[in-house]
Amino acid sequence: MKQEVAALRRDVERLRSRVDALAARRVPAAPDPSRTARWDEAHRLANETAGAMDRLLQNEVMLWQAVDRIDAILAAERSAAEPGAAGGERAG
Numbered sequence: 001m002k003q004e005v006a007a008l009r010r011d012v013e014r015l016r017s018r019v020d021a022l023a024a025r026r027v028p029a030a031p032d033p034s035r036t037a038r039w040d041e042a043h044r045l046a047n048e049t050a051g052a053m054d055r056l057l058q059n060e061v062m063l064w065q066a067v068d069r070i071d072a073i074l075a076a077e078r079s080a081a082e083p084g085a086a087g088g089e090r091a092g
Helices: 002-025 033-081
Strands: none
C-alpha cells in the first residue's frame, strides 16, 4: 500500500511538472482577424446606436416640453376668457 501511494505521488508530481512545462511553452493565440473585424463592427454599431438613442430621447424631451408650454398657454387663454378671471377669482 505504501509503495502504491508513493508511486501515485511520483506520478502526480511528474504530471504536474509536465503541465507546468506545457503551460510555460504555451503561446497565446492571436485573435482571428475575421472575428476581430466582427467585434470592431459590432462595437461601432453599438456606439452609433447609443448616440442615436441619446438624440432620440433628447428630442422626445424637447417635444414634451413644447407640449407642456402649449398646454400652459392654452390654460392661460382659457382662464382669461372665463368670466370673473379679471379679479383672479374662479367661478364655481
